[in-house]
Amino acid sequence: MTDVWFITGASTGLGRTLAETVLAHGDRVIATARNVAALDDLTGPDPDPDRVIRLPLDVTDPPRVRAAVAEAIERAGAIDVLVNNAGHGLVGALEELTDEQFARVMGTNVFGVFAVTRAVLPHMRARRRGHIVQLSSVGGVVGNPGHAAYATAKFAVEGLSEALAGEVAPFGVRVTIVEPGPFRTGFAGRSMNFAEPIDDYRDTPAGALRARFSAQDGVQPNDPVRAAEAIITAVRDSSSPLRLPLGPEAVSRIRQKLRSQLADIEAWEKVLLDTRFPDS
Numbered sequence: 001m002t003d004v005w006f007i008t009g010a011s012t013g014l015g016r017t018l019a020e021t022v023l024a025h026g027d028r029v030i031a032t033a034r035n036v037a038a039l040d041d042l043t044g045p046d047p048d049p050d051r052v053i054r055l056p057l058d059v060t061d062p063p064r065v066r067a068a069v070a071e072a073i074e075r076a077g078a079i080d081v082l083v084n085n086a087g088h089g090l091v092g093a094l095e096e097l098t099d100e101q102f103a104r105v106m107g108t109n110v111f112g113v114f115a116v117t118r119a120v121l122p123h124m125r126a127r128r129r130g131h132i133v134q135l136s137s138v139g140g141v142v143g144n145p146g147h148a149a150y151a152t153a154k155f156a157v158e159g160l161s162e163a164l165a166g167e168v169a170p171f172g173v174r175v176t177i178v179e180p181g182p183f184r185t186g187f188a189g190r191s192m193n194f195a196e197p198i199d200d201y202r203d204t205p206a207g208a209l210r211a212r213f214s215a216q217d218g219v220q221p222n223d224p225v226r227a228a229e230a231i232i233t234a235v236r237d238s239s240s241p242l243r244l245p246l247g248p249e250a251v252s253r254i255r256q257k258l259r260s261q262l263a264d265i266e267a268w269e270k271v272l273l274d275t276r277f278p279d280s
Helices: 013-024 062-076 099-127 148-171 205-216 224-236 248-267 269-273
Strands: 004-007 028-033 052-056 081-084 089-091 130-135 173-180 192-194 243-246
Touching (some): 004 013, 004 062, 028 062, 062 099, 081 099, 089 099, 089 205, 099 130, 099 148, 099 173, 130 148, 130 224, 173 224, 173 248, 192 205, 243 248
Parallel strands (some): 081 130, 173 243
16 A cells, blocks of 8 residues: 655755655655745656645645645545655854744744644544654754754754654554754755854854854765655554654764763752652
8 A cells, every 4th residue: 555645845855855765665745845846857766647746835834734735635635644844954053043033943843843734633633544754853852052943943843743642642643753963965055044153152062063064065974865764664664663863973962962861860869859848
């Protein structure tokens, strides 16, 4: 049985690679992008025109989100897998960010995820089946200095998705939170924005992150095709975990973060537990 995948931000980057890989596996794809013309060359391994449905979609436009989901269901018959991939980054220390820049990241990376997920949920709930794949990041677990807005957005997606997983499990709907490290996509290039720098931050960890992102575009060590294959494997395996860190860098940094948190709890346990009323 083939599945129908609804993928946001499918014109470039990991979204595009995932769409191509899903098609190569024999499934169908509803590919969405703000510029739908960029999807014209997305085709499957056979000439069947029904294998790919291309729809224009700006995830920050809730009425258009609802219309696109309705059209997708009407044309494809179902949405089996939703992939919330659309998003962009913003490098800058918190003080360097403008209100507009921060709101733009939240609008796409958080409220866009909320809008698309909420539009698809009634369909999956009614069918008592479905899978929601949320593209988070290692930056959704480890907050990097200089990546405050992006960390805020991805931490929000992590919390939203963890709660969602418990809410929809009774209806046969599963959730996977994907946490990639550095993959060779355009994320550090065309999908990355930079706040106006404040000179004081130049020689701080925030300034170092700015320099690192500028230098790593096109030389990231991980293959997006391998990431796509891992996502497909997780969707097809009912025993796959809620969280899917991808790449050695993500696994290492998340493991280090969790160990550090546990060590802090153990070191401060006496203080942390001493919160009861005296008569409790």
